[in-house]
Amino acid sequence: MHESAPPLATIAAALRRERERAGISLAELARRAGLAKSTLSQLEAGTGNPSIETLWSLGVALGVPFSRLVEPPPARVRVIRAGEGPRVQSDRADFVATLLAAGSAHARRDLYVMELEPGEPREAAAHIPDSVEHLVVAAGRILAGPAGEQVELGPGDYVSFPGDVPHYYEALEPAWAVLVMEHR
Amino acid sequence: MHESAPPLATIAAALRRERERAGISLAELARRAGLAKSTLSQLEAGTGNPSIETLWSLGVALGVPFSRLVEPPPARVRVIRAGEGPRVQSDRADFVATLLAAGSAHARRDLYVMELEPGEPREAAAHIPDSVEHLVVAAGRILAGPAGEQVELGPGDYVSFPGDVPHYYEALEPAWAVLVMEHR
């Protein structure tokens, strides 16, 4: 899925990178974070599997948000070619969706590209309370919406509706669309 | 500021929250993550200090980005002060942008449809720090990206790049795209 990066080496690299950016020594950082030099040494060497509290204290001492230590340096420009993205087979859905960008904790909108073939309508059970789905049709025609309130959409059309009630997607012809799943 | 929350209870709450959102039992999650039930039980109880690998495997098993487990839940109260509302007619927009859905404080991603005609490249000055732009091309061909790092995109292609540096949009042929502005 989208959870690929091995955190082992990522953290080691991030620690060294941020420490050098701060311009302090390993011993000094260990001192500020309240850790033993040895611990930090092994962490930067890629040996070891720090506890949350350990890594957190390092984040504090370095003055960087926690996620910067654990997430790989974000590629400045991310390109996902048509059909190349990670296919998400949703637990409770039959449609094929490609996850483009997962929302962070502060930006909980997940971005998908959805491809639909005409035929069986895709029935989606109600899911998370207070979730909202946004749909922009890029090509083809799609009949979508909550049960009983479907609307027909063509290229460029946009619709949003609550995701916490049963709803349907049905392609009237081969179609694809951009889907934004917003769950608060 | 950004480094305040004690991760102890945050993680416990996040784990339970995300697990219930996924609708699986504690035992089931432990199984999928390859952990002992007891470990997970203690984590959700707020007792214990998981290692990175442990927490990571939980993130994978839950299908959520790591940061969602470690960062505090978004504020329940959502406030948009006077004058802070989303500008629909952008000040410097010489392209046609239609605001579809403004992000709340909980989901700070704004959703646009953008139409471009070939000709002058659209130059966008750097804006809000730590903002990210997501672009899915629906039709036509677009050259987009930060200055010096533009990529050419066709229908179905996706790109994201930082929005806090100068960047360009140039239609190589009549095109339209879905634009998600993410500002944290």
Place this chain on the structure above:
DNA sequence: CGGTTGCGTTCGTCAAACCGAACGATTCGA
């Protein structure tokens, strides 16, 4: 009623994360 299945918690054991101390290497200034 037993018997089974699944749940979440508690307990004892073991591996490993973390610590403190000692080490060689380097850079100073006296």
Place this chain on the structure above:
DNA sequence: TCGAATCGTTCGGTTTGACGAACGCAACCG
């Protein structure tokens, strides 16, 4: 040239996170 200081690494010892087994509970079925 010699200490003195600081660097980052390596080596045993201790704390503790993770495991597996057992437990009590509820729901379900014979």
